[in-house]
Amino acid sequence: MAQKNRDYSKRTSMRLLLSLVSPYKALLAAIFVAAICDMMGMLFIPTQLSAMVNVAVNSRDMSALMGHGVAMLAAALVGSGGYITTVFLASKLCAKVGRDLRMKVYDASLAFSGSDFNSFGTGSMITRTLSDANVVQQTLLMSILMIFPVPLACAIAVALAFSTDAVMGWVLLAVTLAVIVICALAVAKSAPIFTRLQGFIDNMNTRLRESITGVRVIRAFGKEGHERARLGETFNDFATNAIRVNIVFALTDSITFFLMNVVEAAIMWVGADRVGAHAMQIGSISALVEYAMLIMMFLMMAQFAILQVPRALACLTRAAAVLSTEPEIENAETPVQLCAHRGEPGDEVARFDHASLRFSDADEDTLHDISFALRRGQTTAIIGNTGSGKSTVAKLLLRFNDVTAGSLTFEGADVRKVSQEELRSRISYVPQKAWLFSGTIAENLRHGDADASTGHLWHALEVAQASFVRELPDGLGTRVAQGGTNFSGGQRQRLAIARALVRDADLYVFDDSFSALDYKTDATLRHALAGELSHAATLIIAQRVSTIHDADQIVVLKDGEVVGLGTHDELMAGCPTYRAIADSQSRGEDAHV
Numbered sequence: 381m382a383q384k385n386r387d388y389s390k391r392t393s394m395r396l397l398l399s400l401v402s403p404y405k406a407l408l409a410a411i412f413v414a415a416i417c418d419m420m421g422m423l424f425i426p427t428q429l430s431a432m433v434n435v436a437v438n439s440r441d442m443s444a445l446m447g448h449g450v451a452m453l454a455a456a457l458v459g460s461g462g463y464i465t466t467v468f469l470a471s472k473l474c475a476k477v478g479r480d481l482r483m484k485v486y487d488a489s490l491a492f493s494g495s496d497f498n499s500f501g502t503g504s505m506i507t508r509t510l511s512d513a514n515v516v517q518q519t520l521l522m523s524i525l526m527i528f529p530v531p532l533a534c535a536i537a538v539a540l541a542f543s544t545d546a547v548m549g550w551v552l553l554a555v556t557l558a559v560i561v562i563c564a565l566a567v568a569k570s571a572p573i574f575t576r577l578q579g580f581i582d583n584m585n586t587r588l589r590e591s592i593t594g595v596r597v598i599r600a601f602g603k604e605g606h607e608r609a610r611l612g613e614t615f616n617d618f619a620t621n622a623i624r625v626n627i628v629f630a631l632t633d634s635i636t637f638f639l640m641n642v643v644e645a646a647i648m649w650v651g652a653d654r655v656g657a658h659a660m661q662i663g664s665i666s667a668l669v670e671y672a673m674l675i676m677m678f679l680m681m682a683q684f685a686i687l688q689v690p691r692a693l694a695c696l697t698r699a700a701a702v703l704s705t706e707p708e709i710e711n712a713e714t715p716v717q718l719c720a721h722r723g724e725p726g727d728e729v730a731r732f733d734h735a736s737l738r739f740s741d742a743d744e745d746t747l748h749d750i751s752f753a754l755r756r757g758q759t760t761a762i763i764g765n766t767g768s769g770k771s772t773v774a775k776l777l778l779r780f781n782d783v784t785a786g787s788l789t790f791e792g793a794d795v796r797k798v799s800q801e802e803l804r805s806r807i808s809y810v811p812q813k814a815w816l817f818s819g820t821i822a823e824n825l826r827h828g829d830a831d832a833s834t835g836h837l838w839h840a841l842e843v844a845q846a847s848f849v850r851e852l853p854d855g856l857g858t859r860v861a862q863g864g865t866n867f868s869g870g871q872r873q874r875l876a877i878a879r880a881l882v883r884d885a886d887l888y889v890f891d892d893s894f895s896a897l898d899y900k901t902d903a904t905l906r907h908a909l910a911g912e913l914s915h916a917a918t919l920i921i922a923q924r925v926s927t928i929h930d931a932d933q934i935v936v937l938k939d940g941e942v943v944g945l946g947t948h949d950e951l952m953a954g955c956p957t958y959r960a961i962a963d964s965q966s967r968g969e970d971a972h973v
């Protein structure tokens with residue numbers, strides 16, 4: 381079974397490699413030609429050298445010596461030209477293959493739903509996109525430069541040895557085969573250690589990422605020692621394995637050097653006999669030693685490169701696993717176009733009709749049989765206890781997940797039939813965690829609309845009550861750190877709201893987007909929004925009753941089910957869950973007064 385799985389992953393990774401390399405057939409052909417020139421040039425030099433020695437010993441014919449010298453120079457030029465070209469073209473090819481692999485894995489991850497992403501984990505996805513692709517790129521380069529030329533070099537060298545002297549040809553062939561067998565055994569023994577290395581890198585990445593992201597929590601809970609121990613264990617695993625790898629290299633290196641000396645001695649020994657018997661000329665010994673040394677050198681380099689291959693294959697298999705994951709959410713084969721015409725106030729923009737959702741990794745429905753509509757010019761609010769499924773409603777609207785029963789329509793079309801790009805272009809979304817990207821404030825706001833004018837950006841900031849940007853020395857050009865960490869929680873929320881407002885959408889979704897604002901800013905902002913978004917439907921997910929008090933309709937969620945639907949007054953009169961939430965919050969407010 382394990383063998384079957386190994387064969388399957390080997391096939392998968394080879395298929396992926398072929399698909400990555402196949403667009404560059406011309407480049408591959410050019411590398412092949414350049415490598416032959418390199419080989420021929422390199423092996424032709426000792427041939428000429430031996431001929432020169434033989435001429436010098438036998439006839440001292442100057443013109444013959446000059447001829448061999450010129451041929452040697454030409455061989456050196458062809459050889460080095462071939463080598464430089466091979467390295468240049470191979471580096472180009474591998475850089476392109478690495479880039480393509482990174483893009484493929486990244487593109488695939490963009491189509492993932494939350495559950496798809498969770499099945500790999502963030503740390504592993506980063507390793508797969510960066511480090512794994514790097515290993516593949518480097519190993520491919522090493523393979524082209526160090527493994528692929530070996531059969532060619534061995535064949536040419538043995539053929540040249542045979543042409544020099546048949547007996548010495550057999551000696552070299554026997555020695556070459558013996559060294560190949562030894563190398564193959566060494567590789568088979570050490571390959572699993574290399575494969576394990578990548579798993580350790582994954583572990584280090586995941587733990588380090590968690591530790592760096594949660595550094596404040598670690599400090600606050602005084603868990604530095606515990607974290608250090610956890611990371612120390614991970615680093616230690618990696619170091620132990622890396623040491624084993626180095627031992628393998630040291631052993632194989634010394635064995636190969638020992639073999640080099642043995643081969644040299646064998647050639648001298650047998651060659652001297654052959655020269656003594658006048659079966660071979662003295663100069664030929666130097667050529668034969670050179671051929672043998674070249675074969676050994678190539679085999680040694682190939683051995684080093686081959687040891688990296690299982691690790692690269694493991695990386696390719698891991699990339700293939702990402703690429704072969706069928707995203708939970710896919711576009712319909714022939715998506716329906718949404719109506720380009722903007723409807724009238726009161727028209728339905730989206731409707732949940734007995735919709736349920738069960739996450740693929742969950743045993744129960746997170747949302748169960750929910751029905752309500754979002755209408756143009758109206759504000760719908762969702763309230764409910766934590767974990768009741770409020771954010772999941774937003775995930776369905778944006779098609780981060782699909783309903784597992786019932787339906788969700790947008791502008792009358794089932795969202796599963798609308799392309800994700802078109803659907804999302806009609807919705808503007810403020811996520812629960814106001815994430816900002818590194819860059820400037822203007823760049824962040826233009827995520828909403830790349831062509832928005834500066835005036836439009838300022839207007840959105842004003843509506844979002846983010847006029848603090850005017851007081852910043854660089855205004856819209858102010859730098860934003862990754863995640864927006866150089867702004868306070870409330871400032872981040874207002875910038876995220878402004879970003880959403882920059883987009884002209886049919887539906888605006890605010891997922892708990894006012895929670896970090898004080899009551900006064902919350903009220904002013906909602907008032908400004910009401911005037912601004914009269915053309916669209918608005919969905920506000922909130923925890924505070926005061927935030928949604930004035931909504932046209934309020935959906936009350938409890939454990940994923942709609943237990944109330946109406947205005948604040950209607951719900952206060954007829955929905956015990958809503959009344960309980962409102963009462964608990966007003967008690968809380970009284971307590972604060």
Ligand SMILES: Nc1ncnc2c1ncn2[C@@H]1O[C@H](COP(=O)(O)OP(=O)(O)OP(=O)(O)O)[C@@H](O)[C@H]1O
Nearest residue numbers: 494495739741742746765766767768769770771772
């Ligand atoms: N990808 C997922 N796989 C499995 N369960 C999930 C997934 N995403 C969310 N859930 C579960 O769905 C439930 C509802 O989550 P949701 O984020 O919608 O709640 P919420 O009402 O918005 O909560 P809060 O007010 O705390 O933000 C939770 O129990 C959560 O654990």
